[in-house]
Amino acid sequence: MSVKKIAILFSGNGSNLENILEKVHNKTFNGVTIKCDLLICNNPDAFGIQRAKKFGLKTVIINHKEFKTREDFDAKLVSLIQEKKIDLTILAGFMRILTPVFTKNIKAINLHPSILPIFKGGNAIKESFNSDMLVGGVSVHFVSEELDGGKLINQLVFYRKKGMSLEEWEENIHKLEYEILPKTIIELLAFSN
Numbered sequence: 001m002s003v004k005k006i007a008i009l010f011s012g013n014g015s016n017l018e019n020i021l022e023k024v025h026n027k028t029f030n031g032v033t034i035k036c037d038l039l040i041c042n043n044p045d046a047f048g049i050q051r052a053k054k055f056g057l058k059t060v061i062i063n064h065k066e067f068k069t070r071e072d073f074d075a076k077l078v079s080l081i082q083e084k085k086i087d088l089t090i091l092a093g094f095m096r097i098l099t100p101v102f103t104k105n106i107k108a109i110n111l112h113p114s115i116l117p118i119f120k121g122g123n124a125i126k127e128s129f130n131s132d133m134l135v136g137g138v139s140v141h142f143v144s145e146e147l148d149g150g151k152l153i154n155q156l157v158f159y160r161k162k163g164m165s166l167e168e169w170e171e172n173i174h175k176l177e178y179e180i181l182p183k184t185i186i187e188l189l190a191f192s193n
């Protein structure tokens with residue numbers, strides 16, 4: 001049996017963080033136990049910090065506002081992640097653009113609420129809802145220097161029902177997010193070499 005360590009980075013609500021902790025933290029898949037060994041948040045008021053406490057986990061707060069440059073902030077993240085010898089870093093609602101200081105040194109995946117490469121960026125849910133697309137969906141991809149642009153790992157989609165509201169659209173997206181992210185983490189850590 002082996003242990004694989006994950007770090008989760010988040011910025012706000014943290015529903016995906018909680019979902020990962022529920023479904024994969026301290027659980028064994030195919031002989032591999034996945035442990036969340038590091039939680040980092042850039043926003044001291046994020047609700048996710050409270051969610052993590054329910055699992056007895058402390059969040060390290062690295063406030064980006066206290067750093068002069070993006071690179072300095074990224075270097076701090078990299079040193080924490082490397083110090084803990086993390087196998088896979090997960091961006092779950094982490095709302096910061098990362099520089100090569102991070103992307104060249106850390107193996108990380110990101111969750112995005114659209115069928116990439118369409119609707120990159122921070123307004124993906126609204127933009128996809130307001131489009132003519134008859135399907136919506138979610139993507140998980142490796143983190144690269146290009147925002148929401150790294151190699152795709154998994155995608156899930158749903159059909160637009162007639163007269164669907166933005167709230168229903170968003171609900172469908174979150175439902176798929178709670179499915180795709182744990183599934184991808186387990187696949188990468190326990191079912192691939």
Ligand code: GRF
Pocket residue numbers: 010011012013014015016017092093094111112113177
């Ligand atoms: C999710 O929709 C995710 O796809 C996007 O940010 C949102 C985070 O939600 N990147 P939560 O903080 O996990 O509730």
